Amino acid sequence: MKKLGCIRNMPLLSRRFEGLSAAEALRLEEHLASCAHCGRQAATLDGMRELVASAPGSLPPVVREQVIRRAFAQAEALPAEGSRLQALWPAAVISAAAMAAAAATFAFLPRGWLVESERVQGGAVEHRAQPLAKAATIATASDRVLSGAVETAGREITEDGALDSVTLLRATEHATVSLAHARVQMRPGTALRWNRDARTLRVNSGSIVADVDPGARQSFTVQTARFTVLVLGTRFEVLPDAVFVERGHVRVLAPDGTMLAESLGAGEQLVVPADLGRTDGAEPPAETSTDARRGKTTRKRTRAVSARAETERLATPATPAADGAALLAQARSQLARHQIAQARKSLDAALAVTRDPQQRAEAMSLRAECALVGGDLTAAVEAYLRVARAYANLPAGQNALFAAARLESERGRSAAAAGLLERYLARYPRGRFVKEARTRLRELGAVLDHEP
Amino acid sequence: MGRLVNLRPEARSAGQELDLIEACRQGDRQALHTVFTAHAPYLERLLTRVVGRSSEVQDLLQSTFVAAIRAFPRFRGEAQVRTWLARIAIRTAQERLRRAEHRKRGELSSFDEVPDKSGRGQHGEQDIDTRRKLDRLYEHLEAIGPKKRIAFVLHVFEGHPIDEVAALTGASLAATKSRVWWARRELLRKAARDPVLRDLVATGGER
Numbered sequence: 001m002k003k004l005g006c007i008r009n010m011p012l013l014s015r016r017f018e019g020l021s022a023a024e025a026l027r028l029e030e031h032l033a034s035c036a037h038c039g040r041q042a043a044t045l046d047g048m049r050e051l052v053a054s055a056p057g058s059l060p061p062v063v064r065e066q067v068i069r070r071a072f073a074q075a076e077a078l079p080a081e082g083s084r085l086q087a088l089w090p091a092a093v094i095s096a097a098a099m100a101a102a103a104a105t106f107a108f109l110p111r112g113w114l115v116e117s118e119r120v121q122g123g124a125v126e127h128r129a130q131p132l133a134k135a136a137t138i139a140t141a142s143d144r145v146l147s148g149a150v151e152t153a154g155r156e157i158t159e160d161g162a163l164d165s166v167t168l169l170r171a172t173e174h175a176t177v178s179l180a181h182a183r184v185q186m187r188p189g190t191a192l193r194w195n196r197d198a199r200t201l202r203v204n205s206g207s208i209v210a211d212v213d214p215g216a217r218q219s220f221t222v223q224t225a226r227f228t229v230l231v232l233g234t235r236f237e238v239l240p241d242a243v244f245v246e247r248g249h250v251r252v253l254a255p256d257g258t259m260l261a262e263s264l265g266a267g268e269q270l271v272v273p274a275d276l277g278r279t280d281g282a283e284p285p286a287e288t289s290t291d292a293r294r295g296k297t298t299r300k301r302t303r304a305v306s307a308r309a310e311t312e313r314l315a316t317p318a319t320p321a322a323d324g325a326a327l328l329a330q331a332r333s334q335l336a337r338h339q340i341a342q343a344r345k346s347l348d349a350a351l352a353v354t355r356d357p358q359q360r361a362e363a364m365s366l367r368a369e370c371a372l373v374g375g376d377l378t379a380a381v382e383a384y385l386r387v388a389r390a391y392a393n394l395p396a397g398q399n400a401l402f403a404a405a406r407l408e409s410e411r412g413r414s415a416a417a418a419g420l421l422e423r424y425l426a427r428y429p430r431g432r433f434v435k436e437a438r439t440r441l442r443e444l445g446a447v448l449d450h451e452p
Numbered sequence: 453m454g455r456l457v458n459l460r461p462e463a464r465s466a467g468q469e470l471d472l473i474e475a476c477r478q479g480d481r482q483a484l485h486t487v488f489t490a491h492a493p494y495l496e497r498l499l500t501r502v503v504g505r506s507s508e509v510q511d512l513l514q515s516t517f518v519a520a521i522r523a524f525p526r527f528r529g530e531a532q533v534r535t536w537l538a539r540i541a542i543r544t545a546q547e548r549l550r551r552a553e554h555r556k557r558g559e560l561s562s563f564d565e566v567p568d569k570s571g572r573g574q575h576g577e578q579d580i581d582t583r584r585k586l587d588r589l590y591e592h593l594e595a596i597g598p599k600k601r602i603a604f605v606l607h608v609f610e611g612h613p614i615d616e617v618a619a620l621t622g623a624s625l626a627a628t629k630s631r632v633w634w635a636r637r638e639l640l641r642k643a644a645r646d647p648v649l650r651d652l653v654a655t656g657g658e659r
Binding site: 015041044055 | 481484485488489492493496497500501504508509510511513514517518521522582583585586589608609613614636639640643644651652
């Protein structure tokens with residue numbers, strides 16, 4: 001119970017940081033010297049103030065200048081206040097359009113974000129840089145035909161016609177359809193199977209260009225016979241044997257769930273050969289991957305892990321280190337199947353059994369991916385940054401920092417992306433993404449002073 | 453407009469200041485740039501104290517400037533420009549924190565993150581320790597709630613008088629006092645139970 005003196009001096013304690021008169025200050029100091037409780041409180045608050053004051057509170061002038069320039073660009077891109085257009089557009093669309101205008105130089109770059117995947121398994125895959133196209137308009141909701149005509153269940157659906165939630169569609173000529181939060185362009189001869197509840201589109205034949213609205217924050221899956229593409233907000237092209245990303249990023253999996261490309265970014269293309277996805281557990285022949293940038297060809301053997309073999313491996317008792325590895329593999333598999341809650345449980349279990357830094361770093365990175373797949377990009381960025389902080393000296397830490405920067409850029413948070421890129425270059429002057437990071441920063445207009 | 457305007461607010465005459473503000477209201481880009489450059493350091497510090505993460509500050513600052521550009525035509529000089537900008541910045545931060553409060557946070561690990569002992573911070577172990585304490589302090593602030601958090605930060609960390617905090621946050625004086633009081637009480641209780649912030653709190657517990 002507070003003493004009378006405490007109650008009387010509480011207002012002074014509250015106003016201490018505003019500045020007290022000499023008499024008030026003297027009275028308060030006398031009370032603090034004689035009252036252990038109030039003295040503790042005052043000391044704690046002083047400690048917190050010092051702690052907070054120790055954090056840098058100013059941006060470097062060049063970054064500040066960038067922020068101001070981007071603000072002008074963003075303000076110019078927005079519709080005038082009170083205009084009908086502003087009333088019609090949802091805030092997310094306005095923001096996205098403004099950021100696209102502000103980052104126009106990025107959209108027209110010949111090379112996008114090149115991410116080297118460490119987990120490409122099985123088959124020969126190619127990563128090629130392609131010129132980027134302009135950002136397309138964002139799709140509208142509701143399943144319907146936007147242009148052209150499609151055939152379904154023996155009837156033709158023309159422009160503005162509604163589509164069933166589970167339906168087979170065939171286009172004999174160019175057509176565009178709106179499916180959930182995606183806008184899909186169908187080339188002539190394309191046949192699709194759409195399941196709205198699962199937000200899954202299967203390309204049975206032909207090819208499409210899909211533009212997925214990131215503002216919906218929902219997953220969208222495109223499947224072919226050879227692979228599955230998981231997307232959150234992007235524009236990409238799917239052919240029977242290849243995926244090309246124009247904007248945003250996607251993850252590509254083999255039919256059995258193994259990762260083909262952890263993150264395929266803007267300007268990248270993945271070609272998947274016909275013999276990929278072998279699930280009989282047999283050792284595949286030596287495969288060739290081509291490093292297009294260096295012009296060298298490397299030969300490497302990879303082991304195709306079938307789902308059955310994975311299950312058997314998980315069933316056998318193993319050492320804690322092996323348990324950690326098994327749990328991580330289980331989590332990856334679950335994540336590939338969009339079983340986010342199960343993946344998180346596996347990762348929790350992995351973190352409980354393993355103290356190996358590499359495994360822990362991977363588990364935490366996978367937690368970031370859980371957030372990413374779940375559509376929570378902000379949480380994904382935070383999770384990646386935790387990995388980057390805790391495991392700065394491991395490849396996972398380096399990858400996580402770059403992944404966070406890339407995500408921030410894709411969210412349109414150019415200032416945050418620039419800051420993270422600068423941090424990356426400072427921490428990893430010879431890192432694997434140095435070239436891409438410098439290129440990106442130049443596009444953002446930041447001055448680099450990290451030349452080796 | 454082609455006129456040379458002194459960057460430092462205190463060095464400008466009252467007349468120059470009025471001219472500058474009028475130019476901003478007319479949408480003069482150079483004038484807006486001058487005002488933003490002059491007040492940016494203060495806004496950066498304010499936002500850093502409120503949100504605690506430097507990665508957020510840049511975007512919040514940008515959003516603040518965008519809002520200011522669009523709102524300047526309606527600015528009638530009823531407050532100092534700095535206070536007006538601070539109000540916009542606080543509103544922007546409040547919105548961001550409110551949205552963050554609604555986000556599911558399933559990724560918070562129930563296990564201690566094993567730090568990479570092989571790597572030190574740029575300034576040695578003390579830097580890492582300070583960073584840990586700061587992160588933990590802001591985690592506790594996050595748990596307090598945006599309104600109490602902002603009021604507490606502005607009053608206790610930034611030293612703004614209560615009535616100024618009320619004006620900045622658009623709340624009544626009574627509500628602001630209450631928020632600061634509750635925030636201080638909650639924060640001190642959390643800090644007392646937190647091993648990371650232990651050396652900020654003297655031993656003995658609460659009464």
